[in-house]
Amino acid sequence: MNIYDFLKTGKFKGLEIGDNEDLVYQKFDKKILGKKLYTDSQYTDMFYFYAFGGALEICFVFHEVSHFTVTPHNHFFFLEYQQQKHWLDQLDNFHEFVELLHTTNIGWRFLRRYCRNKQLAIITEHHVVAFFDYKHKDSVGVEFQVNGNDRFEQADKV
Numbered sequence: 467m468n469i470y471d472f473l474k475t476g477k478f479k480g481l482e483i484g485d486n487e488d489l490v491y492q493k494f495d496k497k498i499l500g501k502k503l504y505t506d507s508q509y510t511d512m513f514y515f516y517a518f519g520g521a522l523e524i525c526f527v528f529h530e531v532s533h534f535t536v537t538p539h540n541h542f543f544f545l546e547y548q549q550q551k552h553w554l555d556q557l558d559n560f561h562e563f564v565e566l567l568h569t570t571n572i573g574w575r576f577l578r579r580y581c582r583n584k585q586l587a588i589i590t591e592h593h594v595v596a597f598f599d600y601k602h603k604d605s606v607g608v609e610f611q612v613n614g615n616d617r618f619e620q621a622d623k624v
Contacts, residue, residue, distance in 0.1 A: 476592035536610040
């Protein structure tokens with residue numbers, strides 16, 4: 467699945483922060499979303515859907531999308547450039563990803579506060595945060611998140 471539009475706009479297949487449950491069901495088939503999963507059975511105001519085999523995590527708080535996370539794995543997400551698919555789970559390093567962003571004209575900048583230890587974090591022009599985790603010697607873990615508030619923006623200003 468090409469995630470160019472997601473990185474460029476912060477919307478994933480029409481999914482946006484603030485969407486209610488009915489809107490999400492209009493955008494994604496119930497079979498794709500699966501069952502609602504609650505972190506606490508006593509607290510039903512917060513629940514998750516794990517779509518596409520867990521590649522898309524959607525968090526609802528008070529029945530609205532609070533944030534969602536895209537985790538590239540199993541050759542599921544790619545960026546296409548010059549009719550070539552660049553699989554995000556096959557990226558060898560941060561530099562490759564940044565080069566893809568430049569060639570596809572997606573603006574970005576570092577999130578200094580979240581660049582620590584063996585983690586890098588950047589934010590795209592429309593508030594998609596990409597985390598690059600270098601905890602494992604032979605691979606890099608990549609995760610993309612869109613959050614309903616400006617916590618990443620505000621945290622970087624401190």
